Amino acid sequence: MTSSMHGASGVAAPWGGAFEMRRRGFLGAVGVGSLTAMLAACTGGGQSAEEAAQDDGTLQWWDQFRPLTGMLEASLFEPYMKANSGVTIERRQMEGDDLAQAIQVARRSNQMPDVHSLAGLQATPAALVSEGWFQSVGAHADFEGSALGDQLFDGIHRFDGEVYSVPLFSGRFHEATPWVNTELVGRADIDPAESPATWDDLRATAKRITDKTGVHGLVIPLKEVPYLTTLVTALAQSAGAPGTIDWRTGEYVFSSQPFVDALEFLVSLQEDGVVHPSSASMGARDARARWAAGEAGIYPWGPWIIGGLMVDEPEAVERGIDAWRLPGAETTRNPIGRGPGVGVFWVNKESQQAADAAELLLQMSSREFQVQLASAMDQPPALIDVVAEADVHPAYARNIEHLAKDVRIAPVPEAGNPSTWRVAAEMKDIHPNLGEVAQAVLTGSGGGIKAELTKLNDAMSAERDRAIKVVQDDGAVVGLEDWVFANWDPATDYDQAAYAAR
DSSP: OOOBTSSSSOBSSTTBSBOOOSSOHHHHHHHHHHHHHHHHHHTOSSSOHHHHOOOSSEEEEEEOOGGGHHHIIIIIIHHHHHHOTTOEEEEEEOOHHHHHHHHHHHHHTTOOOSEEOOTTTOOOHHHHHHTTOBOOOTTTSOOTTSTTGGGOOBTTTEETTEEOOOOOBOSOOOSOEEEEEHHHHHHTTOOTTSOOOBHHHHHHHHHHHHHHHSSEEEOOOTTOHHHHHHHHHHHHHHTTOOSSEETTTTEEOTTSHHHHHHHHHHHHHHHTTOBOTTGGGOOHHHHHHHHHTTSEEEEEEOTTHHHHHHHHOHHHHHHOEEEOOOOBSSSSOOOEEEOOOOOOOEEBTTOSOHHHHHHHHHHHTSHHHHHHHHHTOSSOBSSGGGGGGSOOOHHHHHHHHHHHHHEEEOOOHHHHOTTHHHHHHHSOOOSSOHHHHHHHHHTTOOOOHHHHHHHHHHHHHHHHHHHHHHHHHTTOOOOGGGGOOTTOOTTSOOOHHHHHHO
């Protein structure tokens, strides 16, 4: 997910990666009232988008998946072009933020690619589909009957009964796996195969690494607000929080004790002197490079770290890397809830190559391709069990085993009522947000943890209430009840049957 900010996929990561489509600033900044006008303006200037579309057999494909480059080209695009002599696939790979900018420029100049990912766009698929960005691919290929058919959700991949995209990656992951430098932990007389069971155990382990090796116990990229948001949320969930929202009531829970405990735990690590002193100036990529250079023993990050290291710092993998299971606040383990894997690639509304694009996406939905996808060691493939068949590093395989045990698929409002995107679009950004609260607390510039989280919780609740009222007045059929999933059980996946029985 170079993703999202993280690894190659850019999905997971809310800012990349990897790829949790919830509240997004792109739409929130403009609001529902001006969204249509803004998107219309984006297609203005010169010829119409329809006139710009060309049926010359060339399929333009843009994405941010750098570690997947070899696989996409050698296993997917080249064989397809060989079998379809009239088709030429031109792929452009960029970093997530650069991709988002390029897409917006291309939309203004009517030069959109046929297929692209959503990395960096900060918009829900429901919002973009409703505003005419994409076309359905379901008429061109049988995605419902594919290996990923049972992972297609209304409001996420399917709209008005039509399939628009498929979830190539699993939602069963988090960004807080303690990745360890096995050479360093070995020097500290710590068994790299033994995961610390609790926060206190991890704290003691980091202290031991620091004391025994003279190297910092761990690195935490405090400069990266989205990273801190996901880290604190995962830690809070390991302490019993349902997530940032309790789906049984629809209420925000930022001010609940698990979130307080998660921040206090991170503060305790700093007070122990085990956090790399340059953490405050590091982004996630910077932290990975410092960790790869042997400046810290532990780096909490997502499963895509090995895929990225194999591209940029393979010596760190050769030296020794392992994945520990996310510890809990206590010995009792609590599940980590994440939404289902989102659609990764989308076909432009004006593309004349939709049939070819759909066939490529169908091939990517096969078990065979999913095995190859796993071999890139990025965000877990949608068919997560194929990792056992793939050629992957043992530490990646262990990480996926941990994630399969610890992560459950949680409900998402869009799958219950796609119109909830209008509320997300209307909501104004609240500052400081969770990551900013964490950043302030950990850099010594914040107030009391409980007080700051309470202010955030109250502000988020009030802003959502306001946004719901605005879109209701604008005719949307949506209400607070759309955030309530009374039949949700944190210990089980919220699947298609659960939505139907809601």
